[in-house]
Amino acid sequence: MSRAGRRGGRKVAHLLEGMLLITLLFLALAFGSVPGGVVEQNLDHGIDATPFFYSEAEGVAQAGHEMRAVLASQPQ
């Protein structure tokens, strides 16, 4: 096999290794056992700990509104 062919083969092998790692990580997370505590609670209550769309405009905004009202009513 030519040098270019071997180099190409190595690259594909590295790509497959990387894809395997990502797949394993994903499968471990998706179907593996989940440790208790915060993660379990997130699952039970559908809490999203990945704020892709900035939480300010998601459900957190509501918490913020309620909290601001409470804070504003407190004696300083």
Add this chain to the structure above:
Amino acid sequence: MNQGTSKSPLLHSEDWWAVWIGFAALLAATTGLIQTVPKLHRWTSNPLDMFQATGGADQGTILLPLLFTALLLGLVFALAVRVLGGRAGQFLPAFAVIFLLSVISYGLSRQVQVQAYGLEYAVWALAFGLLISNTVGVPEWLKAGARSELYIKTGLVLLGAEILFGHILDIGGPGLFVAWFVTPVVILFIYNLGVRYLKIGSKPLIITIAAATSVCGVSAAIATAAASRAKKEELTLAVGLSLIFTVLMMIIMPYAIRAVGMDTLVGAAWIGGTIDSTGAVIAAGAFLGQEAEKVAAVVKMIQNILIGVVAFAVAVYWCARVDRDPCAAKPSAKEIWIRFPKFIVGFVAASLLFSFVLMPLLGSETVENGILKQMSVPLRGWLFCMAFVSIGLESNFRDMASQMSGGKPFLLYVVGQSFNLILTLLAAYLAFGGILFARLNL
């Protein structure tokens, strides 16, 4: 070099294009021309569910709106690339692939278990980009679409609209004290630690890590890296450190608070002031109870408002002090302006416009639940996701390893975060423990 042809920077600089595109999007949202930008939905076992809304008002598939979003974004950015001197014909197919990789990355972060662990989109976007660039390599044609800086700067202009200063006005003292007293102190501490004691060569890397640690993780890192002109590998490193420690802190901190029997509200404020990502703050706060969740959320939200202030201050400091020739005289205001990253102007202008004009004019419901939630926020999310895919495609492990410089950035993050934890705990105790302010009655 400009050979006599006077090209207007307003049309021929990437910064200004980011401002124009960002404001065009905000104008389209404010006038109702574009009302929503699609978001992928949560899914459990079938990835295709991410395209299908199963409940609520927005039922049905989002495939068509998603394609329309990609097409519109592609055309707008192609126009920008064309005017900036690139080739629109080469850009468009590459953009399509980068958008597709963004859909896959964002889709992975919408899986319920992945969400529960707090592994956000940036992890997957960087992973896919790095995987391609460090294995088979990035084909020449695909590089045309990897305009990470243009996506980041445009996304930052949109982020500015989300930084609503009005929220500060009606908030009580305790949250402000925790969020705003600690953050500047921690930034200065980490910056001095990195420059003077650890002697890390790259100041942009130090300030990016400082902002990620003390303000709000990924968004703050993006804004500060852009303001200080950090390298892509430096931003990747800062974001990577922040993402890893966010997950660890989200899992460990609530346990620690319960284990030592700490006051729940003090613990919640501690969580809000220290965990980098807003989503992880909510998750950790919720573990302590509903009230704790709200306190943690509001402290984090007040802290998030500092993104704009920090990015602006860093941009000015870099132009006036860091980037200037040490032998030259003090730069004039005009020179500072010439070097100033102009998208920061758009970022601050969007924040001021939304905080002091549109919020009073249109009301919180229209601005927050309409313009921001439905259009600006998801669009900004897509732009940042594309930026991270592009950064991954443009980075290689060798350059990233060289940024580690003997583990110093890691040490900087760990020591800085430890300092942040101690100082925030003290501030949380003073503010929410009934010492400086009356105890909250929730």
